[in-house]
Amino acid sequence: MKRVTWFAAGMAAGAATSAYATRKVKKTARALKPSNVARGAVGRAKAKGRDVAEAVRDGRDAMRSKEAELRAQRDGDIVPVRPGQVVVLEDVRDANARRAAR
Numbered sequence: 001m002k003r004v005t006w007f008a009a010g011m012a013a014g015a016a017t018s019a020y021a022t023r024k025v026k027k028t029a030r031a032l033k034p035s036n037v038a039r040g041a042v043g044r045a046k047a048k049g050r051d052v053a054e055a056v057r058d059g060r061d062a063m064r065s066k067e068a069e070l071r072a073q074r075d076g077d078i079v080p081v082r083p084g085q086v087v088v089l090e091d092v093r094d095a096n097a098r099r100a101a102r
Contacts, residue, residue, distance in 0.1 A: 065082055
């Protein structure tokens with residue numbers, strides 16, 4: 001009776017493993033079809049293109065902001081404050097004292 005039990009358990013484990021391996025191989029084969037590989041490559045290329053375009057936009061925005069800040073400093077205007085920017089203000093008396101000391 002023990003041998004029959006172990007034989008049946010072995011057959012069940014073998015069948016389950018075989019079914020799992022078959023499913024895994026078929027899934028991998030579908031994923032590696034040329035059309036699916038090409039579709040995945042195109043999707044990744046588009047995503048990278050969007051990332052690059054967004055980085056260029058962010059860079060241009062930062063450039064314009066910094067240019068406006070530098071122009072304002074050069075011209076003696078009030079420096080524009082961007083959202084989320086921390087501005088430290090100094091006491092006017094301290095600034096006047098430093099100017100007088102020069």
